[in-house]
Amino acid sequence: MATRKYSPAYSETSIKVLTGLEPVKQRPGMYTRTQNPMHIVQEVIDNASDEALGGFGSKIVVTLHTDNAVSVEDDGRGIPFGPYPEGGGTVLEIVFTQLHTGGKFNKTTGGAYTFSGGLHGVGASVTNALSHRFDVTVWRDGKVAEIGFSHGTVVRPLAVREADSRVDKKSGTRITIWPDPKYFDSANVPQSELQCLLRAKAVLLPNTEMVLSIKKTGEQQSWKYKDGLRDYLLEGLASYATLIPIFEGERYAESLRMTNNTFAQGEGASWAIAWVEEGPLLRESYVNLIPTPAGGTHESGLRDGLFQALKSFVQLHNLSRKSVKLLAEDVFARVSFVLSVKVLDPQFQGQIKGKLNNRDVVRLVSLLVRSSLELWLNEHVEHGRKLAELVIKQAQVRISTGQKIGKRKSCSIAILPGKLVDCESHDVARNELFLVEGDSAGGSAKMGRDKKFQAILPLRGKILNTWETKRERLFANNEVHDIAVAIGIYPHASNDTLDFSRLRYGKICILADADIDGSHIQVLLLTLFFRHFPQLIDRGHVYVARPPLFRVDTQARGKKPSQKLYALDEGELEIVVDKLRKDGIPSSAWSISRFKGLGEMNADQLWDTTMNPDIRRLMPIQLGYLNFEETIKRMTMLVGKGEAAARRIWLEEKGSEARVSI
Numbered sequence: 001m002a003t004r005k006y007s008p009a010y011s012e013t014s015i016k017v018l019t020g021l022e023p024v025k026q027r028p029g030m031y032t033r034t035q036n037p038m039h040i041v042q043e044v045i046d047n048a049s050d051e052a053l054g055g056f057g058s059k060i061v062v063t064l065h066t067d068n069a070v071s072v073e074d075d076g077r078g079i080p081f082g083p084y085p086e087g088g089g090t091v092l093e094i095v096f097t098q099l100h101t102g103g104k105f106n107k108t109t110g111g112a113y114t115f116s117g118g119l120h121g122v123g124a125s126v127t128n129a130l131s132h133r134f135d136v137t138v139w140r141d142g143k144v145a146e147i148g149f150s151h152g153t154v155v156r157p158l159a160v161r162e163a164d165s166r167v168d169k170k171s172g173t174r175i176t177i178w179p180d181p182k183y184f185d186s187a188n189v190p191q192s193e194l195q196c197l198l199r200a201k202a203v204l205l206p207n208t209e210m211v212l213s214i215k216k217t218g219e220q221q222s223w224k225y226k227d228g229l230r231d232y233l234l235e236g237l238a239s240y241a242t243l244i245p246i247f248e249g250e251r252y253a254e255s256l257r258m259t260n261n262t263f264a265q266g267e268g269a270s271w272a273i274a275w276v277e278e279g280p281l282l283r284e285s286y287v288n289l290i291p292t293p294a295g296g297t298h299e300s301g302l303r304d305g306l307f308q309a310l311k312s313f314v315q316l317h318n319l320s321r322k323s324v325k326l327l328a329e330d331v332f333a334r335v336s337f338v339l340s341v342k343v344l345d346p347q348f349q350g351q352i353k354g355k356l357n358n359r360d361v362v363r364l365v366s367l368l369v370r371s372s373l374e375l376w377l378n379e380h381v382e383h384g385r386k387l388a389e390l391v392i393k394q395a396q397v398r399i400s401t402g403q404k405i406g407k408r409k410s411c412s413i414a415i416l417p418g419k420l421v422d423c424e425s426h427d428v429a430r431n432e433l434f435l436v437e438g439d440s441a442g443g444s445a446k447m448g449r450d451k452k453f454q455a456i457l458p459l460r461g462k463i464l465n466t467w468e469t470k471r472e473r474l475f476a477n478n479e480v481h482d483i484a485v486a487i488g489i490y491p492h493a494s495n496d497t498l499d500f501s502r503l504r505y506g507k508i509c510i511l512a513d514a515d516i517d518g519s520h521i522q523v524l525l526l527t528l529f530f531r532h533f534p535q536l537i538d539r540g541h542v543y544v545a546r547p548p549l550f551r552v553d554t555q556a557r558g559k560k561p562s563q564k565l566y567a568l569d570e571g572e573l574e575i576v577v578d579k580l581r582k583d584g585i586p587s588s589a590w591s592i593s594r595f596k597g598l599g600e601m602n603a604d605q606l607w608d609t610t611m612n613p614d615i616r617r618l619m620p621i622q623l624g625y626l627n628f629e630e631t632i633k634r635m636t637m638l639v640g641k642g643e644a645a646a647r648r649i650w651l652e653e654k655g656s657e658a659r660v661s662i
Helices: 023-024 038-053 092-095 123-129 191-204 229-236 297-318 327-331 360-379 383-411 437-447 470-474 478-487 516-532 534-538 570-582 602-613 627-638 644-657
Strands: 059-064 068-072 131-140 142-148 153-162 172-179 209-214 219-223 247-252 269-276 282-288 336-342 432-435 454-459 508-511 543-544 552-553 563-567 590-594 618-621
Touching: 023 123, 023 552, 038 059, 038 068, 038 123, 038 172, 038 543, 059 543, 068 092, 092 123, 092 131, 092 142, 092 153, 142 516, 191 209, 191 219, 209 552, 219 454, 219 516, 229 432, 247 360, 247 543, 269 297, 269 360, 282 297, 297 336, 297 383, 327 383, 336 360, 360 383, 432 478, 432 516, 437 454, 437 534, 454 470, 454 478, 454 534, 470 478, 508 563, 516 534, 516 543, 516 627, 563 570, 563 602, 627 644
Parallel strands: 059 209, 282 336, 432 454, 432 508, 508 543
Antiparallel strands: 059 068, 068 172, 131 142, 131 172, 142 153, 209 219, 247 269, 269 336, 543 618, 552 563, 552 590
16 A cells, blocks of 8 residues: 655644735735736835825926836925834834835824825835835935835935935935846836826826936936816827717715715815717726726716716707617717726725725715716707717617627527526626526525626536536536526537627626535536636636625714625625724624525625626636646646545645635
8 A cells, every 4th residue: 555645744833924024025916916016116106196196295206227226206295204103113114114004094184194095004015025125215304314125124224314405305205116026027117007107197186297217218208287187088089089078077075965975075086088989998097096997986986977967868858769778888888088086995906906996986976977967968968969869879789789689599499497587688798697506595686686687597506517527418417508508608618619699698607605615616617617618718708706705784873874894704804894993983883794695695785795787796717828737637636536535635735724714
């Protein structure tokens, strides 16, 4: 009998606690993009921009040096450099060497920053950790302070001298970064991306000059926009005529005059919007000057506000056409926009901050934009009529396309599964199919869905493990058969020629409980799609819906109404609870409940947390061709019938990484 090889002993000495900046160095991908150093440079630019946003400083200079170093210099207030009041060194040492440290946590009156992109006190510390050299110079209170770091450690202690009025500026901060190439695929900051960022910052900070100096070529560029968003949008659409004049505006929460207003003073949005009949679209959004390329709830609010305003205009002026029902995508189809919002406490998706998650921002932006556009359209009726004509034409094209697809599908001999609760729309790009675990959850999903474009297919128990099932044997399993017939695409290989005109849903969403059994069902369904429907994954049609595991109920307090907050897992729950404590809410004023399964959620909760396109979280599934063979091997080990021994060894090695939810 062969001797089994066990992994090294797992004991108390195996446990490590990463302190300081070590977590960043160990897992840089958790804190930044590792393709190039652009994001760690942006973190420093964002800090300088927050100073200008607060009204301190009017010029930011970014310099690309010949040795790949990057300097960012502003004329703001300058970072304080005295001893930290609670001990542990100077403020300059602490803010650059300790995570979750900074001046942007206090958003109340009297705080250093009311509105800022910085939230977590992490950005500049990450930049320092991933740089082999990091130098800081501060001008403040008639003095000049300098300090130097390497890989997050002080190598040149803080030195303070009196400022020389002949050569030193009055106030400001200069940070010079030498990114460490070992953490990035490329050590170079992409110049075009940096230019776009600086130009966008200049747009969002009217009368603030952004300068880029390139030492290697001696070139210098600067951006300063007097009319902000409007100039930027017109510049981007210079080659194409707009249907109507630019619709621009800037409004804040206090202008809403609503009872029980949950928005803080100063929260609001500014925008410039254009409709074009042809050509590429320009769409950019920002939150507290932070670019959000993945969009988020502020863009959803803009979309809803435009739709509601135009629908109201069409109804008021009797412009609607028979059998033409306008949808939000008809209004949004030919929209170019630049949107900038200010949010007191923005919640971004991850440290990279590519997407805004605040649910209440949907309502805030929608209300601000809708009321402004309704007024504007009724003051410019001819422009409104032109816009209504364009939108109705878009709706007619959508309906016509859907009817053609419907006719093609009607020729199919396949009979849809009886338990499929189909949607009304024939627009494949918009339609969604939710594969739901269990009849109980399926019932909640049926009642909570938007029946116009969301279909539900309840699944009974765990489907067949299809990793080693031959294609011709798949339909012997009823669940697999129903999934294939409902989707309209039959099992295939990655190189098969398929007729995607039969596809019935643009998104196929796996919706299972947020527990171990639910994860197992997800794996079985992903196995089915990966093995037998690979082109659906390759074309971006397969998603995993992420329902929350916890709900936190808070009591009403003052003008603040009661709230229901949701958390995907223990990590998010800890963040929610920590925020409640920081807001001064006693533990007696909130309670935590754990969902045992989707069946425990009522229809409204399931819609709010998991099915509403504006605020849900869907995880797209990708094939990962960069390591495709390794993926095949790993999947075979995990779900292959003859791989029990390999799975056991793998579990013994990886068991210490498992987390158990109670």
